[in-house]
Amino acid sequence: MRVHSADIVISAVSKKQYPTDPIPEIALAGRSNVGKSSFINNMIQRKNLARTSQKPGKTQTINFYIINDAFHFVDVPGYGYAKVSKKERAKWGKMMDEYFGEREQLVSAVLVVDLRHEPTDEDCMMYDYFKYYDLPVTIIATKMDKVKKGKRPAQEKLIREVLEVEEEDPLILFSAETGEGKDEAWKSLRSHLKM
Numbered sequence: 516m517r518v519h520s521a522d523i524v525i526s527a528v529s530k531k532q533y534p535t536d537p538i539p540e541i542a543l544a545g546r547s548n549v550g551k552s553s554f555i556n557n558m559i560q561r562k563n564l565a566r567t568s569q570k571p572g573k574t575q576t577i578n579f580y581i582i583n584d585a586f587h588f589v590d591v592p593g594y595g596y597a598k599v600s601k602k603e604r605a606k607w608g609k610m611m612d613e614y615f616g617e618r619e620q621l622v623s624a625v626l627v628v629d630l631r632h633e634p635t636d637e638d639c640m641m642y643d644y645f646k647y648y649d650l651p652v653t654i655i656a657t658k659m660d661k662v663k664k665g666k667r668p669a670q671e672k673l674i675r676e677v678l679e680v681e682e683e684d685p686l687i688l689f690s691a692e693t694g695e696g697k698d699e700a701w702k703s704l705r706s707h708l709k710m
């Protein structure tokens with residue numbers, strides 16, 4: 516996929532701010548600090564368009580990026596960050612429902628997990644939530660550069676089993692450091708974007 520243009524459209528805090536263009540959208544979800552923003556940056560070959568950080572909980576808004584004037588990547592706030600109050604958690608839930616429950620342009624989701632770790636209960640809930648909305652999901656097991664080659668198949672199997680990944684949903688090993696998995700990821704996303 517040749518990306519010739521990529522820009523932030525808006526960091527939205529409420530649905531009134533969502534872009535109204537009738538173009539397809541792919542949303543990224545995953546644990547806080549797992550590498551969602553890094554995934555976007557690597558896919559579109561921009562160093563820091565989607566802001567990344569060592570500190571978890573950086574992305575607190577729903578960020579819409581327009582790619583090639585053709586589709587949106589939507590970076591949603593991560594979950595599972597321990598230092599979050601009940602009130603903030605409730606706010607997060609409301610934001611998710613407003614977006615995933617009602618967004619007509621949404622064609623597919625990307626669930627980003629860490630290849631090094633067993634998926635958490637929240638990862639499983641997120642996957643089930645997408646399936647409840649009948650969304651095709653591409654699972655990205657990122658940070659593969661941190662897992663030795665010989666250990667990757669077992670980790671991949673573990674993730675598949677714990678999430679109970681459905682047959683039609685691909686699980687792709689990925690690294691934002693090396694770019695491995697990028698072509699495969701684009702192939703999956705393009706099939707949903709019908710591009």
Ligand SMILES: Nc1nc2c(ncn2[C@@H]2O[C@H](COP(=O)(O)OP(=O)(O)OP(=O)(O)O)[C@@H](O)[C@H]2O)c(=O)[nH]1
Binds near residue numbers: 568658
């Ligand atoms: N080694 C390695 N580090 C990565 C990879 N992807 C992300 N990271 C690092 O992980 C940290 C978090 O990455 P982000 O992309 O900001 O994570 P995020 O999921 O967007 O985090 P929030 O916005 O806080 O939810 C950063 O220090 C990244 O450099 C990867 O594939 N390999």
Ligand SMILES: [Mg+2]
Binds near residue numbers: 567
């Ligand atoms: Mg982020």
